[in-house]
Amino acid sequence: MTLNADGDDRIADLLAHFGGQSANPVLSFLDAEGLPFSIRCGARWTGESFLLKTLPSGPGAPPGRVPASLLWHHHDESLEDQRSVMLHGTLEQKEGRHEPGAVFRPTAPPVVVGLEPVDVEALFRTFNRRSDAYLERHSLQPPQVDWEALERIIAKVRAEPRTR
Template identity: 35%
Template sequence: MEHDQLVAPGTAHVMSSYLTCEVATVSRSGTPVAWPVSGVWRPADQTFVLSTSIGFAQKALNVRRDARVALLFSDPTGSGSGSAAGQDQPGQVLVQGDGACPDEIVTSFSRNGDLWRKIDSAQPSSRALSGGRLTRRLLDVYYMRLIISVTPAAVTTRPALTGAGRPLSVPAMPGLPASYARELGDFTSGVLARLDDDGLPTLDRVVPEPADGGLLVPGIEAKPGPASLLFHRHDEQLAGNRSLVVLGELIEGTGGLVFRPDRVVDGVRTAGLLTPFRFVRGLRARAQAYLDRRGLERPVVAWDELEAIQARVDADTASR
């Protein structure tokens, strides 16, 4: 099927306008794991392009080892699309395809200017990560990026999720400590990452319910196996970010398919007095480990190119 048939105009609009999507890659253990990302759809190349810091390199490493990738565009927050889509625009878009991530650290912003323009305009708070000599010295590793491109092989549109208005109520259980179980009450849904019948990663936005020593995922028909649940949120300007992933497996329960937790992987947390210090310390340590394993010198970030992109965004905003 030709790509212009695969990605219809309404579908392309969702892929371009949603501020984030969930991207699932396959871990070394064979578990599909999803994290929220921002990216750009490039119709001329028929690829979706995203990037990640070398301090958050795991999804890139997964893609290099296993090209199977899935993207789900399911959260319209900040996109101007509202919770319901028009007749020509689906509420959710699932993309399954092949990912590629060259073993190259990119510190030039002009090479992916469209991506950085989107991030800067959608997330004004991101400028705090590059606004000053000390900040740049501490957070230059954040801008040492690995570029992932995804070429769609299958695209599925879905209506917006219904029945997700109330906060989740999840008890503590093995694999899900009480502190994280309480925190899930700040979310109204999660994103299930699993393998489909063809062994490809796929994603479903779900409203999990406690059952059978795990979490029932209603409305999902799938074979048992390794899986994960991502919970993430952001506000209209990509601030107030929080993400965490629960790793586990899907099993057959008395009332349907049940996700049984094994452990929690903490993600981004922007709230809290000590959060910025922990974020910087962890990011720098992981980034240095990435460089050390490869025997690489610390690359230089092209700050002037980032400043030029920010100036262009400001000019475009002022002209509206």
């Protein structure tokens, strides 16, 4: 699968923020019974897919090729400075005695949080579009906002002394 012209390099560059090839992402998928299953695993990027070193055997092992995700994430002790990269794709058990494990193949561009600049205007356009679609889908009118009352509340809060 080609993510885009620089997809391979982009994935490698993003993973560098999490320790590169030595980082252990969280693999998530639905198990053989259809229940969610997550495990931290070793994953090595080959330029097209990830070779996974750790997979459960027995009832937890996914059958055949299944939708899955790989998540690399970081946060500090106070749960701030959060950064993550998630890849959606397929998980497939490798067959053969010499190379146990599985292969994860990305099927969509990476979902990145905290590593790249955010286009706030585009984000709010998306929020607005989704809000409008929700209201229309449920035959609802936008709520009426008493802007004068809101301005009075803001002015009152700003006038209060800060105790911090």
